[in-house]
Amino acid sequence: MNQLQSLRGMVDILPEQTQLWQAVELVAREQLQCAGFKEIRTPLLEVTDLFSRSIGEQTDVVGKEMYTFSDRGDRSCTLRPEGTASVVRAALEHGLLKQGPQRLWYGGPMFRYERPQAGRQRQFHQIGVECFGMNSPRCDVEVISIAWDLLDSLGLNDLALELNSLGSSEDRNRYRNKLVEWFQDRYEELDVDSQQRLQNNPLRILDSKDPKTQSLLREAPVLEEYLCNESSERFLAVQDSLKALQIPFKINPRLVRGLDYYSHTAFEITSKHLGSQATVCGGGRYDGLVEQLGGSATSGIGWAIGMERLMILLGDSISGPTSPDVYFINRGEEAQIKALVLARKLRAASMKVELDGSGASFAKQFKRADRCGAAWAMVLGDDEVSTGQVRIKKLHSHKDSSEKIEFLASANDLDRLLALLRD
RNA sequence: GCGGGCGUCGCCAAGUGGUUAAGGCAGCGGCUUGUGGCGCCGCUAUUCGGGGGUUCGAAUCCCCUCGCUCGCCCCA
Numbered sequence: 001m002n003q004l005q006s007l008r009g010m011v012d013i014l015p016e017q018t019q020l021w022q023a024v025e026l027v028a029r030e031q032l033q034c035a036g037f038k039e040i041r042t043p044l045l046e047v048t049d050l051f052s053r054s055i056g057e058q059t060d061v062v063g064k065e066m067y068t069f070s071d072r073g074d075r076s077c078t079l080r081p082e083g084t085a086s087v088v089r090a091a092l093e094h095g096l097l098k099q100g101p102q103r104l105w106y107g108g109p110m111f112r113y114e115r116p117q118a119g120r121q122r123q124f125h126q127i128g129v130e131c132f133g134m135n136s137p138r139c140d141v142e143v144i145s146i147a148w149d150l151l152d153s154l155g156l157n158d159l160a161l162e163l164n165s166l167g168s169s170e171d172r173n174r175y176r177n178k179l180v181e182w183f184q185d186r187y188e189e190l191d192v193d194s195q196q197r198l199q200n201n202p203l204r205i206l207d208s209k210d211p212k213t214q215s216l217l218r219e220a221p222v223l224e225e226y227l228c229n230e231s232s233e234r235f236l237a238v239q240d241s242l243k244a245l246q247i248p249f250k251i252n253p254r255l256v257r258g259l260d261y262y263s264h265t266a267f268e269i270t271s272k273h274l275g276s277q278a279t280v281c282g283g284g285r286y287d288g289l290v291e292q293l294g295g296s297a298t299s300g301i302g303w304a305i306g307m308e309r310l311m312i313l314l315g316d317s318i319s320g321p322t323s324p325d326v327y328f329i330n331r332g333e334e335a336q337i338k339a340l341v342l343a344r345k346l347r348a349a350s351m352k353v354e355l356d357g358s359g360a361s362f363a364k365q366f367k368r369a370d371r372c373g374a375a376w377a378m379v380l381g382d383d384e385v386s387t388g389q390v391r392i393k394k395l396h397s398h399k400d401s402s403e404k405i406e407f408l409a410s411a412n413d414l415d416r417l418l419a420l421l422r423d
Numbered sequence: 424g425c426g427g428g429c430g431u432c433g434c435c436a437a438g439u440g441g442u443u444a445a446g447g448c449a450g451c452g453g454c455u456u457g458u459g460g461c462g463c464c465g466c467u468a469u470u471c472g473g474g475g476g477u478u479c480g481a482a483u484c485c486c487c488u489c490g491c492u493c494g495c496c497c498c499a
Contacts, residue, residue: 369459
Protein backbone atom coordinates (compact mmCIF):
# COMPACT_ATOMS: atom_id res chain seq x y z
CA MET A 1 0.00 0.00 0.00
CA ASN A 2 1.55 3.24 -1.21
CA GLN A 3 -1.09 5.43 0.39
CA LEU A 4 -0.15 6.72 3.79
CA GLN A 5 -2.50 5.46 6.43
CA SER A 6 -2.98 5.75 10.14
CA LEU A 7 -1.08 3.42 12.42
CA ARG A 8 -2.77 0.20 13.34
CA GLY A 9 -5.38 0.66 16.01
CA MET A 10 -5.26 4.45 15.68
CA VAL A 11 -8.62 5.62 14.45
CA ASP A 12 -9.78 8.84 12.81
CA ILE A 13 -13.02 10.27 14.08
CA LEU A 14 -14.66 11.77 11.01
CA PRO A 15 -17.04 14.75 10.79
CA GLU A 16 -19.99 12.42 10.60
CA GLN A 17 -19.06 11.01 14.00
CA THR A 18 -17.79 14.09 15.81
CA GLN A 19 -21.34 15.36 16.05
CA LEU A 20 -22.23 12.45 18.29
CA TRP A 21 -19.01 12.75 20.27
CA GLN A 22 -19.66 16.39 21.02
CA ALA A 23 -23.20 15.67 22.10
CA VAL A 24 -22.01 12.97 24.49
CA GLU A 25 -19.20 15.12 25.83
CA LEU A 26 -21.62 17.93 26.47
CA VAL A 27 -23.98 15.75 28.48
CA ALA A 28 -21.09 14.29 30.45
CA ARG A 29 -19.60 17.67 31.23
CA GLU A 30 -22.91 19.04 32.44
CA GLN A 31 -23.68 16.09 34.63
CA LEU A 32 -20.24 15.96 36.18
CA GLN A 33 -20.43 19.64 36.88
CA CYS A 34 -23.78 19.16 38.58
CA ALA A 35 -22.18 16.54 40.78
CA GLY A 36 -19.46 18.93 41.85
CA PHE A 37 -16.63 17.57 39.76
CA LYS A 38 -13.88 19.76 38.37
CA GLU A 39 -11.92 18.93 35.27
CA ILE A 40 -8.24 18.12 35.39
CA ARG A 41 -6.03 17.81 32.33
CA THR A 42 -2.77 15.95 32.58
CA PRO A 43 -0.07 15.18 30.00
CA LEU A 44 -0.43 12.21 27.71
CA LEU A 45 3.17 11.32 28.36
CA GLU A 46 4.50 10.36 31.77
CA VAL A 47 7.56 8.81 33.30
CA THR A 48 7.27 5.04 32.82
CA ASP A 49 7.74 4.42 36.52
CA LEU A 50 4.46 6.10 37.34
CA PHE A 51 2.51 3.37 35.60
CA SER A 52 4.60 0.40 36.56
CA ARG A 53 4.46 1.42 40.21
CA SER A 54 0.74 2.11 40.32
CA ILE A 55 -0.83 -0.34 37.90
CA GLY A 56 1.51 -3.15 38.91
CA GLU A 57 4.51 -4.78 37.27
CA GLN A 58 2.74 -8.08 36.82
CA THR A 59 -0.34 -6.77 35.08
CA ASP A 60 -0.86 -7.22 31.36
CA VAL A 61 -1.14 -3.50 30.89
CA VAL A 62 2.34 -2.86 32.21
CA GLY A 63 3.85 -6.13 31.08
CA LYS A 64 2.97 -6.01 27.42
CA GLU A 65 0.66 -3.18 26.46
CA MET A 66 2.48 0.07 27.09
CA TYR A 67 3.83 2.45 24.49
CA THR A 68 7.20 3.04 26.07
CA PHE A 69 10.25 4.72 24.56
CA SER A 70 13.28 6.78 25.51
CA ASP A 71 13.24 10.46 24.80
CA ARG A 72 16.28 12.43 23.69
CA GLY A 73 17.36 12.86 27.26
CA ASP A 74 17.28 9.10 27.70
CA ARG A 75 14.30 9.15 30.07
CA SER A 76 11.91 6.27 29.81
CA CYS A 77 8.54 7.73 28.82
CA THR A 78 5.17 6.07 28.43
CA LEU A 79 1.99 7.14 26.69
CA ARG A 80 -0.65 6.88 29.38
CA PRO A 81 -2.54 3.57 29.29
CA GLU A 82 -5.17 4.84 31.74
CA GLY A 83 -6.04 7.99 33.63
CA THR A 84 -5.91 7.30 37.33
CA ALA A 85 -2.16 7.20 37.83
CA SER A 86 -1.63 10.55 36.14
CA VAL A 87 -4.40 12.21 38.11
CA VAL A 88 -2.96 10.94 41.40
CA ARG A 89 0.48 12.13 40.37
CA ALA A 90 -0.81 15.58 39.44
CA ALA A 91 -2.88 15.88 42.61
CA LEU A 92 0.14 14.99 44.70
CA GLU A 93 2.51 17.18 42.79
CA HIS A 94 0.31 20.25 43.26
CA GLY A 95 -0.79 19.60 46.79
CA LEU A 96 -4.45 19.19 45.88
CA LEU A 97 -4.86 16.42 48.39
CA LYS A 98 -3.96 18.74 51.25
CA GLN A 99 -6.93 20.91 50.45
CA GLY A 100 -9.62 18.51 51.52
CA PRO A 101 -11.68 16.06 49.49
CA GLN A 102 -11.34 16.33 45.74
CA ARG A 103 -13.75 15.43 42.99
CA LEU A 104 -11.98 15.43 39.66
CA TRP A 105 -12.85 14.36 36.16
CA TYR A 106 -10.78 13.96 33.03
CA GLY A 107 -11.17 12.90 29.44
CA GLY A 108 -8.98 12.12 26.50
CA PRO A 109 -6.97 9.51 24.67
CA MET A 110 -5.30 6.50 26.27
CA PHE A 111 -2.86 4.12 24.62
CA ARG A 112 -2.49 0.39 24.88
CA TYR A 113 -0.56 -1.79 22.49
CA GLU A 114 -3.07 -4.55 21.94
CA ARG A 115 -4.56 -6.35 19.01
CA PRO A 116 -7.48 -4.21 17.83
CA GLN A 117 -10.97 -5.64 17.59
CA ALA A 118 -14.53 -4.49 18.09
CA GLY A 119 -14.52 -2.02 20.95
CA ARG A 120 -10.78 -2.11 21.31
CA GLN A 121 -8.23 0.22 19.79
CA ARG A 122 -4.64 1.15 20.50
CA GLN A 123 -5.58 4.73 20.95
CA PHE A 124 -8.95 4.98 22.61
CA HIS A 125 -10.75 7.58 24.67
CA GLN A 126 -11.95 7.58 28.19
CA ILE A 127 -13.89 9.92 30.33
CA GLY A 128 -13.41 9.28 33.99
CA VAL A 129 -13.66 10.56 37.53
CA GLU A 130 -11.40 10.29 40.55
CA CYS A 131 -12.39 11.19 44.10
CA PHE A 132 -9.97 11.63 46.96
CA GLY A 133 -10.55 11.74 50.67
CA MET A 134 -14.01 10.26 50.45
CA ASN A 135 -14.15 7.25 52.67
CA SER A 136 -17.70 6.29 53.28
CA PRO A 137 -19.30 3.39 51.42
CA ARG A 138 -21.99 5.90 50.51
CA CYS A 139 -19.37 7.71 48.45
CA ASP A 140 -18.75 4.52 46.51
CA VAL A 141 -22.41 4.44 45.68
CA GLU A 142 -22.63 8.10 44.81
CA VAL A 143 -19.75 7.67 42.41
CA ILE A 144 -21.30 4.58 40.86
CA SER A 145 -24.64 6.31 40.54
CA ILE A 146 -23.07 9.16 38.62
CA ALA A 147 -21.77 6.76 36.00
CA TRP A 148 -25.03 4.86 35.94
CA ASP A 149 -27.15 7.99 35.54
CA LEU A 150 -24.88 9.42 32.89
CA LEU A 151 -25.21 6.30 30.77
CA ASP A 152 -28.90 6.21 31.45
CA SER A 153 -29.46 9.79 30.38
CA LEU A 154 -27.67 9.06 27.13
CA GLY A 155 -30.49 6.66 26.44
CA LEU A 156 -28.72 3.43 27.26
CA ASN A 157 -30.82 0.83 28.86
CA ASP A 158 -30.02 -2.82 28.94
CA LEU A 159 -26.93 -2.27 31.03
CA ALA A 160 -25.85 -4.37 33.97
CA LEU A 161 -23.93 -3.30 37.02
CA GLU A 162 -21.59 -5.93 38.38
CA LEU A 163 -20.17 -5.53 41.81
CA ASN A 164 -17.57 -7.14 44.00
CA SER A 165 -15.43 -6.42 47.00
CA LEU A 166 -11.73 -7.09 46.90
CA GLY A 167 -11.38 -6.30 50.60
CA SER A 168 -8.47 -4.55 52.20
CA SER A 169 -4.94 -5.39 51.17
CA GLU A 170 -4.60 -7.58 54.25
CA ASP A 171 -7.75 -9.45 53.33
CA ARG A 172 -6.45 -9.96 49.87
CA ASN A 173 -3.04 -11.14 51.02
CA ARG A 174 -4.61 -13.72 53.27
CA TYR A 175 -6.87 -14.87 50.50
CA ARG A 176 -4.10 -14.90 47.94
CA ASN A 177 -1.97 -17.15 50.09
CA LYS A 178 -4.85 -19.50 50.62
CA LEU A 179 -5.68 -19.56 46.93
CA VAL A 180 -2.11 -20.24 45.87
CA GLU A 181 -1.85 -23.04 48.39
CA TRP A 182 -5.11 -24.56 47.18
CA PHE A 183 -4.20 -24.40 43.51
CA GLN A 184 -0.69 -25.68 44.03
CA ASP A 185 -2.17 -29.07 44.83
CA ARG A 186 -4.18 -28.92 41.62
CA TYR A 187 -1.53 -27.32 39.45
CA GLU A 188 -1.80 -29.89 36.67
CA GLU A 189 -5.52 -29.29 36.28
CA LEU A 190 -5.10 -25.60 35.55
CA ASP A 191 -4.99 -24.18 32.05
CA VAL A 192 -1.61 -22.91 30.92
CA ASP A 193 -2.44 -19.25 31.35
CA SER A 194 -3.66 -19.80 34.86
CA GLN A 195 -0.54 -21.76 35.77
CA GLN A 196 1.37 -18.70 34.72
CA ARG A 197 -0.92 -16.47 36.74
CA LEU A 198 -0.46 -18.58 39.81
CA GLN A 199 3.10 -17.23 39.90
CA ASN A 200 2.45 -13.65 38.87
CA ASN A 201 -1.02 -12.59 39.77
CA PRO A 202 -3.03 -15.40 41.38
CA LEU A 203 -6.26 -13.44 41.74
CA ARG A 204 -6.48 -13.24 37.97
CA ILE A 205 -7.21 -16.95 37.90
CA LEU A 206 -10.65 -16.05 39.16
CA ASP A 207 -11.82 -14.61 35.90
CA SER A 208 -10.33 -17.30 33.70
CA LYS A 209 -12.74 -18.42 31.01
CA ASP A 210 -11.23 -21.86 30.66
CA PRO A 211 -14.04 -24.36 31.41
CA LYS A 212 -11.84 -26.69 33.42
CA THR A 213 -10.47 -23.89 35.53
CA GLN A 214 -13.96 -22.58 35.99
CA SER A 215 -15.23 -25.84 37.38
CA LEU A 216 -12.21 -26.01 39.67
CA LEU A 217 -13.08 -22.55 40.89
CA ARG A 218 -16.45 -23.70 42.08
CA GLU A 219 -14.70 -25.55 44.87
CA ALA A 220 -11.87 -23.09 45.43
CA PRO A 221 -11.79 -20.73 48.41
CA VAL A 222 -14.01 -17.70 47.90
CA LEU A 223 -12.67 -14.20 48.40
CA GLU A 224 -15.76 -13.09 50.23
CA GLU A 225 -15.05 -15.52 53.05
CA TYR A 226 -11.70 -13.92 53.67
CA LEU A 227 -12.99 -10.43 54.15
CA CYS A 228 -12.55 -9.17 57.71
CA ASN A 229 -15.64 -7.89 59.52
CA GLU A 230 -14.99 -4.32 58.62
CA SER A 231 -14.57 -5.10 54.97
CA SER A 232 -17.68 -7.18 54.68
CA GLU A 233 -19.74 -4.63 56.56
CA ARG A 234 -18.53 -2.07 54.12
CA PHE A 235 -19.52 -4.28 51.22
CA LEU A 236 -22.99 -4.72 52.68
CA ALA A 237 -23.33 -0.99 53.22
CA VAL A 238 -22.54 -0.40 49.57
CA GLN A 239 -25.22 -2.85 48.56
CA ASP A 240 -27.77 -1.25 50.87
CA SER A 241 -27.15 2.19 49.47
CA LEU A 242 -27.44 0.91 45.92
CA LYS A 243 -30.79 -0.56 46.85
CA ALA A 244 -31.84 2.75 48.33
CA LEU A 245 -31.09 4.37 44.97
CA GLN A 246 -32.88 1.53 43.21
CA ILE A 247 -29.91 0.81 41.04
CA PRO A 248 -30.01 -2.86 40.11
CA PHE A 249 -26.78 -4.76 40.54
CA LYS A 250 -25.41 -8.25 40.45
CA ILE A 251 -22.65 -9.50 42.67
CA ASN A 252 -19.90 -11.08 40.67
CA PRO A 253 -17.47 -12.79 43.04
CA ARG A 254 -15.05 -13.31 40.16
CA LEU A 255 -14.80 -9.65 39.24
CA VAL A 256 -11.17 -8.91 39.96
CA ARG A 257 -10.05 -6.26 37.48
CA GLY A 258 -6.60 -6.20 36.03
CA LEU A 259 -5.06 -3.26 37.80
CA ASP A 260 -3.33 -3.92 41.09
CA TYR A 261 -4.38 -0.79 42.89
CA TYR A 262 -8.01 -1.67 43.45
CA SER A 263 -9.32 -2.48 46.93
CA HIS A 264 -12.75 -3.00 48.44
CA THR A 265 -15.40 -1.95 45.92
CA ALA A 266 -14.80 -2.98 42.33
CA PHE A 267 -17.46 -2.63 39.68
CA GLU A 268 -18.16 -2.79 35.98
CA ILE A 269 -21.07 -1.63 33.90
CA THR A 270 -21.51 -4.01 31.01
CA SER A 271 -23.65 -4.43 27.93
CA LYS A 272 -24.40 -7.60 26.02
CA HIS A 273 -24.31 -5.66 22.77
CA LEU A 274 -20.55 -5.23 22.79
CA GLY A 275 -19.32 -8.72 21.94
CA SER A 276 -16.46 -9.85 24.08
CA GLN A 277 -15.54 -6.29 25.11
CA ALA A 278 -18.61 -5.98 27.27
CA THR A 279 -17.43 -3.36 29.73
CA VAL A 280 -18.47 0.24 29.04
CA CYS A 281 -17.46 1.51 32.42
CA GLY A 282 -15.10 0.09 34.99
CA GLY A 283 -13.87 1.35 38.29
CA GLY A 284 -13.41 0.89 41.97
CA ARG A 285 -11.79 2.01 45.14
CA TYR A 286 -8.02 2.39 45.42
CA ASP A 287 -7.28 3.34 48.97
CA GLY A 288 -3.60 2.40 48.91
CA LEU A 289 -2.58 4.09 45.71
CA VAL A 290 -1.85 7.59 46.91
CA GLU A 291 0.41 6.30 49.64
CA GLN A 292 2.07 3.94 47.22
CA LEU A 293 2.97 6.92 45.03
CA GLY A 294 4.50 8.79 47.92
CA GLY A 295 1.59 10.71 49.40
CA SER A 296 0.06 10.38 52.81
CA ALA A 297 -2.65 7.76 53.17
CA THR A 298 -5.65 9.05 51.23
CA SER A 299 -8.63 7.09 50.07
CA GLY A 300 -9.56 7.16 46.42
CA ILE A 301 -12.31 5.94 44.17
CA GLY A 302 -13.06 6.39 40.49
CA TRP A 303 -14.24 4.98 37.22
CA ALA A 304 -13.64 5.35 33.52
CA ILE A 305 -16.04 5.08 30.62
CA GLY A 306 -14.73 3.87 27.27
CA MET A 307 -15.93 6.42 24.74
CA GLU A 308 -15.63 4.19 21.68
CA ARG A 309 -17.66 1.49 23.35
CA LEU A 310 -20.22 4.05 24.30
CA MET A 311 -20.40 5.17 20.68
CA ILE A 312 -20.97 1.60 19.55
CA LEU A 313 -23.91 1.35 21.91
CA LEU A 314 -25.29 4.70 20.88
CA GLY A 315 -25.01 3.64 17.24
CA ASP A 316 -26.77 6.11 15.05
CA SER A 317 -29.32 6.99 17.69
CA ILE A 318 -28.42 10.64 17.52
CA SER A 319 -28.85 12.48 14.25
CA GLY A 320 -25.98 13.32 11.97
CA PRO A 321 -24.47 16.69 11.14
CA THR A 322 -26.78 19.62 11.46
CA SER A 323 -27.62 21.53 8.32
CA PRO A 324 -27.27 25.29 8.06
CA ASP A 325 -30.11 27.75 8.59
CA VAL A 326 -29.15 29.71 5.55
CA TYR A 327 -27.36 28.88 2.33
CA PHE A 328 -26.13 32.15 0.94
CA ILE A 329 -26.20 32.29 -2.85
CA ASN A 330 -24.16 35.14 -4.26
CA ARG A 331 -22.78 36.13 -7.62
CA GLY A 332 -21.10 39.20 -9.07
CA GLU A 333 -18.11 41.21 -7.97
CA GLU A 334 -19.80 43.63 -5.60
CA ALA A 335 -22.53 41.25 -4.52
CA GLN A 336 -19.98 38.74 -3.28
CA ILE A 337 -18.37 41.28 -1.03
CA LYS A 338 -21.76 42.42 0.31
CA ALA A 339 -22.66 38.79 0.93
CA LEU A 340 -19.46 38.27 2.87
CA VAL A 341 -20.33 41.22 5.08
CA LEU A 342 -23.93 40.17 5.62
CA ALA A 343 -23.03 36.53 6.32
CA ARG A 344 -20.72 37.74 9.05
CA LYS A 345 -23.51 39.76 10.64
CA LEU A 346 -25.90 36.86 10.57
CA ARG A 347 -23.32 34.59 12.14
CA ALA A 348 -22.75 37.13 14.86
CA ALA A 349 -26.45 36.67 15.60
CA SER A 350 -25.90 32.88 15.88
CA MET A 351 -27.33 31.96 12.51
CA LYS A 352 -25.70 29.01 10.80
CA VAL A 353 -24.77 30.43 7.46
CA GLU A 354 -23.06 28.66 4.61
CA LEU A 355 -21.69 31.13 2.14
CA ASP A 356 -21.21 29.88 -1.41
CA GLY A 357 -17.78 30.95 -2.58
CA SER A 358 -17.86 29.62 -6.10
CA GLY A 359 -19.47 32.44 -8.03
CA ALA A 360 -21.16 29.76 -10.10
CA SER A 361 -24.54 30.15 -11.79
CA PHE A 362 -27.62 30.68 -9.66
CA ALA A 363 -29.00 27.36 -10.73
CA LYS A 364 -25.86 25.64 -9.55
CA GLN A 365 -25.81 27.41 -6.23
CA PHE A 366 -29.45 26.64 -5.64
CA LYS A 367 -28.74 23.01 -6.26
CA ARG A 368 -26.08 23.04 -3.56
CA ALA A 369 -28.37 24.96 -1.23
CA ASP A 370 -30.93 22.26 -1.63
CA ARG A 371 -28.51 19.39 -1.11
CA CYS A 372 -26.98 20.72 2.07
CA GLY A 373 -30.40 20.77 3.65
CA ALA A 374 -30.47 24.46 4.48
CA ALA A 375 -33.81 25.87 5.61
CA TRP A 376 -33.44 29.04 3.62
CA ALA A 377 -31.74 30.16 0.47
CA MET A 378 -30.65 33.74 0.55
CA VAL A 379 -29.80 35.42 -2.73
CA LEU A 380 -27.62 38.40 -3.40
CA GLY A 381 -26.67 39.28 -6.99
CA ASP A 382 -26.28 42.34 -9.15
CA ASP A 383 -30.00 43.12 -9.04
CA GLU A 384 -30.06 43.10 -5.28
CA VAL A 385 -27.00 45.28 -5.10
CA SER A 386 -28.68 47.92 -7.19
CA THR A 387 -31.84 47.93 -5.11
CA GLY A 388 -30.18 47.29 -1.76
CA GLN A 389 -32.12 44.13 -1.19
CA VAL A 390 -31.61 40.48 -0.51
CA ARG A 391 -34.05 37.80 -1.35
CA ILE A 392 -34.86 34.88 0.82
CA LYS A 393 -36.60 31.74 -0.18
CA LYS A 394 -37.80 28.91 1.94
CA LEU A 395 -36.39 25.63 0.68
CA HIS A 396 -38.06 22.22 0.75
CA SER A 397 -41.47 23.84 0.62
CA HIS A 398 -42.54 21.64 -2.30
CA LYS A 399 -44.48 24.55 -3.72
CA ASP A 400 -43.73 25.59 -7.22
CA SER A 401 -45.03 29.09 -6.77
CA SER A 402 -42.29 31.58 -6.15
CA GLU A 403 -41.86 32.51 -2.54
CA LYS A 404 -39.44 35.29 -2.93
CA ILE A 405 -39.50 37.72 -0.14
CA GLU A 406 -37.94 41.05 -0.72
CA PHE A 407 -36.94 43.70 1.66
CA LEU A 408 -34.20 46.14 2.45
CA ALA A 409 -31.05 44.80 3.98
CA SER A 410 -29.83 47.96 5.62
CA ALA A 411 -28.44 47.70 9.12
CA ASN A 412 -31.78 48.63 10.64
CA ASP A 413 -33.52 45.82 8.85
CA LEU A 414 -31.20 43.13 10.08
CA ASP A 415 -33.51 42.31 12.95
CA ARG A 416 -36.44 41.99 10.61
CA LEU A 417 -34.41 39.65 8.41
CA LEU A 418 -33.36 37.56 11.38
CA ALA A 419 -36.91 37.34 12.61
CA LEU A 420 -38.06 36.02 9.26
CA LEU A 421 -35.23 33.49 9.07
CA ARG A 422 -35.92 32.22 12.55
CA ASP A 423 -39.53 31.66 11.71
C1' G B 424 1.10 -12.59 21.20
C1' C B 425 -2.14 -17.05 19.17
C1' G B 426 -6.37 -18.96 15.95
C1' G B 427 -10.78 -18.19 12.09
C1' G B 428 -13.11 -14.92 8.13
C1' C B 429 -12.39 -10.90 4.69
C1' G B 430 -10.00 -6.85 1.33
C1' U B 431 -13.14 -4.85 -6.40
C1' C B 432 -14.29 3.61 -7.17
C1' G B 433 -15.97 8.05 -1.34
C1' C B 434 -20.14 4.13 0.12
C1' C B 435 -22.98 -0.54 -1.16
C1' A B 436 -21.70 -4.17 -4.43
C1' A B 437 -21.60 -8.02 -9.43
C1' G B 438 -17.75 -10.82 -11.28
C1' U B 439 -14.68 -17.35 -9.06
C1' G B 440 -8.89 -18.22 -15.38
C1' G B 441 -10.33 -15.67 -21.57
C1' U B 442 -11.64 -9.80 -25.80
C1' U B 443 -12.82 -2.70 -23.38
C1' A B 444 -13.97 -4.90 -14.70
C1' A B 445 -21.66 -4.86 -14.35
C1' G B 446 -25.04 -2.00 -11.46
C1' G B 447 -26.86 1.33 -7.48
C1' C B 448 -25.93 5.61 -4.16
C1' A B 449 -22.97 9.86 -3.68
C1' G B 450 -19.93 13.45 -6.58
C1' C B 451 -18.94 16.45 -10.95
C1' G B 452 -20.56 18.59 -15.77
C1' G B 453 -24.72 19.59 -19.19
C1' C B 454 -30.05 20.26 -20.76
C1' U B 455 -31.23 25.39 -17.58
C1' U B 456 -24.95 31.64 -16.55
C1' G B 457 -31.44 34.90 -11.85
C1' U B 458 -33.77 30.24 -8.99
C1' G B 459 -33.06 24.29 -6.27
C1' G B 460 -35.93 19.73 -5.36
C1' C B 461 -38.25 15.83 -10.37
C1' G B 462 -36.53 14.13 -15.15
C1' C B 463 -33.04 13.11 -19.02
C1' C B 464 -27.82 12.97 -20.98
C1' G B 465 -22.66 12.56 -20.06
C1' C B 466 -18.12 11.94 -16.86
C1' U B 467 -15.74 9.47 -12.67
C1' A B 468 -11.36 2.01 -11.06
C1' U B 469 -5.43 1.48 -17.56
C1' U B 470 -7.29 -1.74 -12.54
C1' C B 471 -9.34 -5.28 -8.31
C1' G B 472 -5.08 -3.48 -0.48
C1' G B 473 0.51 -4.04 -1.79
C1' G B 474 4.61 -7.22 -3.71
C1' G B 475 6.20 -11.65 -6.05
C1' G B 476 5.01 -16.31 -8.63
C1' U B 477 2.09 -19.99 -11.90
C1' U B 478 -0.12 -19.32 -16.92
C1' C B 479 -0.42 -17.85 -23.88
C1' G B 480 -3.82 -15.20 -20.46
C1' A B 481 -5.20 -13.70 -13.28
C1' A B 482 -9.65 -9.49 -9.63
C1' U B 483 -10.21 -14.78 -10.03
C1' C B 484 -4.93 -20.08 -8.51
C1' C B 485 -0.20 -20.14 -5.10
C1' C B 486 3.35 -17.57 -1.67
C1' C B 487 4.66 -13.30 1.19
C1' U B 488 3.15 -8.71 3.22
C1' C B 489 -0.23 -4.79 4.95
C1' G B 490 -4.96 -3.69 6.73
C1' C B 491 -9.87 -4.80 8.54
C1' U B 492 -12.88 -8.13 11.25
C1' C B 493 -14.28 -12.07 14.79
C1' G B 494 -12.64 -15.23 18.85
C1' C B 495 -8.68 -16.15 22.80
C1' C B 496 -5.73 -13.29 26.29
C1' C B 497 -6.80 -8.70 28.73
C1' C B 498 -9.33 -4.34 29.40
C1' A B 499 -12.50 1.03 28.61
